[in-house]
Amino acid sequence: MWTVGLTKTHGKGPAAVRALDGVTASFERGVFTAVMGPSGSGKSTFLHCLAGLESPDSGEVVVAGRDITRMSEKELTRLRSEAVGFVFQSFHLIPTLTVEENITIGQRLSGRPVDSSWRDELVAFLGLAERVRHRPSELSGGQQQRVAVARALIHRPVVVFADEPTGNLDSRSGQRVLDALRHAVDRNGQSVVMVTHDPVAAARADRVLFLRDGRLAGELVSPDASAVLERLKRLEQS
Numbered sequence: 001m002w003t004v005g006l007t008k009t010h011g012k013g014p015a016a017v018r019a020l021d022g023v024t025a026s027f028e029r030g031v032f033t034a035v036m037g038p039s040g041s042g043k044s045t046f047l048h049c050l051a052g053l054e055s056p057d058s059g060e061v062v063v064a065g066r067d068i069t070r071m072s073e074k075e076l077t078r079l080r081s082e083a084v085g086f087v088f089q090s091f092h093l094i095p096t097l098t099v100e101e102n103i104t105i106g107q108r109l110s111g112r113p114v115d116s117s118w119r120d121e122l123v124a125f126l127g128l129a130e131r132v133r134h135r136p137s138e139l140s141g142g143q144q145q146r147v148a149v150a151r152a153l154i155h156r157p158v159v160v161f162a163d164e165p166t167g168n169l170d171s172r173s174g175q176r177v178l179d180a181l182r183h184a185v186d187r188n189g190q191s192v193v194m195v196t197h198d199p200v201a202a203a204r205a206d207r208v209l210f211l212r213d214g215r216l217a218g219e220l221v222s223p224d225a226s227a228v229l230e231r232l233k234r235l236e237q238s
């Protein structure tokens with residue numbers, strides 16, 4: 001997956017804000033990338049453009065070999081349901097469905113069979129085996145986010161996008177969510193792109209891309225938390 005010269009302006013006239021200003025980046029298969037930067041640097045806009053949730057003003061976004069900026073809404077919906085998984089800061093589970101139903105709803109809606117052995121493996125790995133018949137309101141925040149991770153992985157997407165997935169969690173629950181994303185990369189060769197403000201979470205990634213004012217402002221490979229924090233501080237001061 002890669003982007004070339006991505007630009008995106010929010011709003012019009014004097015209120016217009018250039019959220020992305022020519023971002024070119026690539027994401028190899030089987031690599032976990034964290035995206036960081038000061039508030040307002042364009043991280044969420046970047047993730048949304050990569051995921052086809054927002055369309056850029058110009059530039060290309062190639063996912064699974066296809067430029068998604070040229071796709072119709074129907075093609076995009078199909079690509080998202082087949083090749084992409086999402087995890088958001090707030091879990092977006094359906095309150096009336098059980099854990100099992102929340103995990104498999106996408107598969108059921110698109111009429112694809114659920115691979116029950118993969119579902120059971122995911123559920124066990126995420127520590128949800130005792131909870132499959134529960135509803136979201138009966139779960140802790142960490143458990144709900146693990147359900148959201150299972151839902152994102154059940155169809156074996158090529159890429160998982162995560163927007164501050166640990167933002168609402170205590171550090172132990174956050175670690176379990178990060179373990180699951182790491183596992184998706186290490187065991188299944190999936191790619192993960194995760195926006196985060198947390199240097200400890202970013203240190204679980206293989207590399208960190210930094211954004212500032214809508215532009216790429218450096219990269220750290222095999223990051224550790226203190227180097228990430230140091231780089232962030234410099235970006236915020238400059």
Ligand SMILES: Nc1ncnc2c1ncn2[C@@H]1O[C@H](COP(=O)(O)OP(=O)(O)OP(=O)(O)O)[C@@H](O)[C@H]1O
Pocket residue numbers: 010011017018019037038039040041042043044045046
């Ligand atoms: N829908 C919108 N309408 C107008 N401006 C927007 C909109 N969405 C984002 N922006 C602006 O675009 C810029 C980039 O926003 P974005 O949310 O991508 O940044 P971010 O790095 O994810 O920020 P944060 O870390 O605070 O979540 C900011 O200046 C923001 O105010």
